[in-house]
Amino acid sequence: MQLLPIASGKGGVGKSLLAANLAVALGQGGRSVVCADLDLGASNLHLMLGVPRVKRGVGTFVKGFEGSIRDLVIPTAYDRVSLLPGDAEVPGLANLKARQKRKLLTALKTLDCDYLILDLGAGSGLNVVDFFLQAARGLLVAAPLLTSALGAYLFLKNALFRLLSQLVGKKSEACEYMKGLEKEGRDPRRFDLPSLCKKIKSLDKKAYDAYREKAERFRPRLVLNLLENEKDAAYGERVRRSALEYLDLPLEHVGVIYRDPLQDTALNSRIPIIVYKPDAVLSRAVYRIAEKIYDQPEPADNEGLLPVDADAGFESAAEEARADFKAKLRSIEELMYSGALSEGDLLDIIRQEHMELSNLKKENQLLKNKLSRAVREGFDL
Numbered sequence: 001m002q003l004l005p006i007a008s009g010k011g012g013v014g015k016s017l018l019a020a021n022l023a024v025a026l027g028q029g030g031r032s033v034v035c036a037d038l039d040l041g042a043s044n045l046h047l048m049l050g051v052p053r054v055k056r057g058v059g060t061f062v063k064g065f066e067g068s069i070r071d072l073v074i075p076t077a078y079d080r081v082s083l084l085p086g087d088a089e090v091p092g093l094a095n096l097k098a099r100q101k102r103k104l105l106t107a108l109k110t111l112d113c114d115y116l117i118l119d120l121g122a123g124s125g126l127n128v129v130d131f132f133l134q135a136a137r138g139l140l141v142a143a144p145l146l147t148s149a150l151g152a153y154l155f156l157k158n159a160l161f162r163l164l165s166q167l168v169g170k171k172s173e174a175c176e177y178m179k180g181l182e183k184e185g186r187d188p189r190r191f192d193l194p195s196l197c198k199k200i201k202s203l204d205k206k207a208y209d210a211y212r213e214k215a216e217r218f219r220p221r222l223v224l225n226l227l228e229n230e231k232d233a234a235y236g237e238r239v240r241r242s243a244l245e246y247l248d249l250p251l252e253h254v255g256v257i258y259r260d261p262l263q264d265t266a267l268n269s270r271i272p273i274i275v276y277k278p279d280a281v282l283s284r285a286v287y288r289i290a291e292k293i294y295d296q297p298e299p300a301d302n303e304g305l306l307p308v309d310a311d312a313g314f315e316s317a318a319e320e321a322r323a324d325f326k327a328k329l330r331s332i333e334e335l336m337y338s339g340a341l342s343e344g345d346l347l348d349i350i351r352q353e354h355m356e357l358s359n360l361k362k363e364n365q366l367l368k369n370k371l372s373r374a375v376r377e378g379f380d381l
């Protein structure tokens with residue numbers, strides 16, 4: 001079974017859309033696919049696959065489901081494609097306890113299919129990164145926006161940092177070094193990765209060598225989605241260039257996808273676009289990506305980069321959001337000083353953040369209305 005995790009530094013860039021349509025494309029090609037919705041708290045993969053309502057799913061499973069995870073996998077209308085729903089009963093995946101994560105990962109790996117697609121939540125939280133690292137060549141989706149490109153870069157940096165920190169021996173000098181930095185309030189992520197690696201190399205050669213071996217195998221595949229014009233493709237190059245330059249990580253670019261107005265109609269009719277309109281620009285892009293996935297099978301001994309029972313790492317879940325935020329500011333700083341960010345870019349960032357804030361406000365209002373209506377009408381959500 002091949003694991004295909006799909007992640008992104010920022011949300012709303014088309015992970016679920018890609019997960020669903022890729023699943024159908026691979027199914028049409030004769031492969032059996034399970035599509036798992038791991039965006040807990042914001043699950044919508046079922047809608048993309050034309051399943052209007054789901055009762056049980058990953059949330060049920062992690063909350064102490066007695067049966068097998070197989071019992072929660074449901075068929076879809078599409079050949080050879082089944083769905084493991086998320087369900088919104090549990091908060092985000094970032095809040096999964098280590099024990100729950102271990103249980104879920106172990107169970108997922110027992111599913112019987114050719115491809116297991118993991119539709120992950122947005123961001124670089126520890127759990128999301130850990131799921132992504134279960135495969136050497138997950139898909140990373142970004143949109144042609146500076147914040148999204150930045151998010152993708154940060155995601156990769158966090159992933160590499162996670163690999164490194166997991167490999168340094170507990171109580172080793174290298175571990176003490178990293179902890180020391182943390183204690184001093186100097187988050188080890190603050191260091192650029194190459195110099196942190198150099199330091200670790202001098203302190204713990206074994207951990208460093210193991211890291212190199214994993215980093216060599218780590219070849220995430222970038223998908224740039226929601227392009228408006230040709231110029232937008234430059235964002236993909238930007239992510240690749242920063243990954244190579246600052247993280248020493250060559251990224252593979254598996255495809256660009258233009259924004260396709262037909263997707264809205266497809267979504268409203270609850271039919272994946274590659275079924276609704278196989279000739280649409282978006283559908284053709286998905287088929288191209290599916291073909292690349294066929295052509296680049298994982299090696300037989302592909303066992304992922306992180307053990308299922310990797311311990312919690314340096315930061316507790318509660319600190320993650322803060323760290324993400326700090327990391328974001330910092331990398332903006334980094335980019336500014338390296339001359340990679342212009343003033344125009346900064347204005348761009350501010351504009352985007354404003355847009356997102358107002359979207360969040362709208363969503364919030366919507367939820368409030370829904371809630372007060374539900375209270376009035378006696379909780380029939």
Ligand SMILES: Nc1ncnc2c1ncn2[C@@H]1O[C@H](COP(=O)(O)OP(=O)(O)O)[C@@H](O)[C@H]1O
Pocket residue numbers: 008010011012013014015016017018044225226227257258259260261263264267282
């Ligand atoms: N290439 C595209 N063209 C048009 N709409 C798109 C495209 N990619 C994504 N969308 C739309 O953007 C929204 C966000 O996509 P989604 O897959 O839910 O993002 P994510 O899972 O990353 O949060 C959805 O409404 C989806 O239909």
Ligand SMILES: [Mg+2]
Pocket residue numbers: 015016017039044119
């Ligand atoms: Mg999604």
